[in-house]
Amino acid sequence: MLPSESPSARSIVGVAGDLFASLRAESDVLPPAQSVVLVVVDGLGAISLRGHAGHARALTAGMTKRDTAQSVFPSTTAAALTSILTGVWPGEHGLVGYRVLDARRDVLVNQLTGWESEGLDPLTWQPAPTIFEQAVAAARPAFAVGVAAYEHSGFTRATLRGAEFVAASTPAERVAAAYGLAEQHPGALVYCYLPEVDKAGHKHGVASAEWVAALEDIDSALSVRVPSGVGVLVTSDHGMVDVPSRRQAVLDASHLAGVRHVGGEPRMLHVHLEPDAVAADVVARWRADLDGVADVLTRDEAIAGGLFGPRVTDDARSRVGDLLVVARGVWAVYDGTAADQRGRGMIGQHGGLTPEERTVPVIRLGAFSR
Template sequence: MALPRDAVVPDYGDGGLYGLVASFRAYLQGRAWTPPSNGAARNEDANRSLVFLLVDGLGDTFLQRFGTGSTLLAHRTGHLTSVFPSTTASAVTTTLTGLAPAAHGLTGWFVHDRRFGGVLAPLPMLVRGNGPVEGLFPLQRLFPYQTLFQHRGRPASLIYPHYLAGSPFSRRHSRGARVAPYTGLDSMVDAIVRELQSFGTQSGYVHAYYPVFDALSHTHGCESSQVIARFQRIDASFSRLLERLQGCNCDIVVSADHGFIDSPPQQQVRLEDYPDAKRLLNTPLFGERRAAFFGLRPGAERDFKAFSDEVLHGKAVLSSSESLRQSGLLGPGKPHRKLAERTGTHVLLMEPGWTILDRLPDETEHAMLGVHGGLSPQEMWIPLICARC
């Protein structure tokens, strides 16, 4: 299938986030942890604890451009690809389950699921433009898979911001692990240290999630002064963490779920500006602004392709969703039984810097300068940072 220019294809082996999580799964089952990109296994101490700090949105391109002199860059050992789509809903779910997007079925911030009202956002559990998700056993039916922690051989702790720790999504995806909430960067460092100490003489796994970098990148842009300042605070916290964990016999891994690219207003395509094209769709857009899935009305494919060729040339690549599913971009594993519905009939893969969006009646639009979900190097490459204490 055709791809946007400079596209980075996700690596579902040792060169990607999926492979990194596979190494965490092996560790939780009792094996020594070895970075997946090291190739042949080394003779490691299986009694070392392991800390994984996921900084939402910290792309490798950003780290190398703005991280000069930072502790994080000093401990960078390489880079990995995100999954596709390169977005929180898809990638964070992979880090909590070990499943690729094809298998867990979260193919973007928005997914299409007729059982729960059409287009919905599974992380906040909201139907697009229509309030909370309702229905019989929605969590069990939306997230039918097991977590990474339900068949572990070591203790495991998840460290979440206090406002996310008790959310339905977090509760469902933390089964098998202890959840420790925190209220800021200093509190997060304290929680990591406290959870490691709680393991006593055992070795265990701590997964800490930090979302503020992502939120600031969306609002202010991925190279804004606000984002750079936040990175510096994160780096200072990482330095403090290393100091506090010296001699504790643990490995620390820092990475991300995706990177960022900016999409200014002049590079935003709004379907409301093209009502004739919008009428060809039988669903709203779902997935991501940088990788938009949708369903076309029967017989509308030729007309929509003409629209794409004329209006979206140089802005997006149109593909059938069947081609995308067969391409392997969504990763390995048994396909989720709703995968065909979650990917629609077609997908628009946006060129670097471009986004596409629509708006439903009574829907509050969220302005975003920084975006992700696509295949550009800025979105797909994430850092691999490793330290030993």
């Protein structure tokens, strides 16, 4: 079940490097640009985009089969967006899932919303320099255009530090602000974040009218003229699949014997065992229980297989589960003993290794257009 793509396949980890090389007129991938804009459409998989091309004509007009990249593992926002915005793999930046273990305090921490409540220090929990810090170090202006509610979050400080944050409400307003900053500041690196497709997918599913409407809004926002000399790359952190209720595998107390914490998310669980649990017995039981539903790997198997990248720090390793449960097809696996079961109402999901989750678009606009 390990990823089968070629080691030479393009990864979202390399997108920032391509942009910096373009600014220096040294890229083998992109033509030179006076300023660059990186647009991330959260949750937009390349397969879903192509399947709805009629609703995204501006984005797909010049899109070819080559205009894709592979997301990281797990294919979830905390891990993948951080890889885009640092240029390193999850095993290095340490955000290895949606909810991960803080081993020093023996608690699970939400990597998107738990920074303040759990007292995480963004500078130490995510130590890799961001692309904005790299830009500033090279005497280049750096901006991040996003939703006002995210401006002061711990996740923002972990991933956007070094950038001047600019808030705007709608996708059209965010794109206009990003293009304006790139035009006004030659040599700038500008980031523009569009989360609307991801939100619609989680709540209503990729097959829904609401998801299509969100995609149409994004496509309209990105159909405007790009200022002269500005290169734009449009990509995503991950795609998603729709999980029907009949594909929910719910684990009860008997399945969870020997388990201390269940982290991650339903498409990719981090399972942490009790100190006295016999790991081999738990692995065997979970593989039998979830046969045909999910692949169950040990931490060592996942790291040796390169799932978290070529280098895994000690901190990152401590956050990876003793077992990893990667859902197959359109399955999702839930802890039925957890007090909060609201997540079972989520339709669009991600985190796994399917092409729908991991293959994302990389679309060129403006000075990058072919």
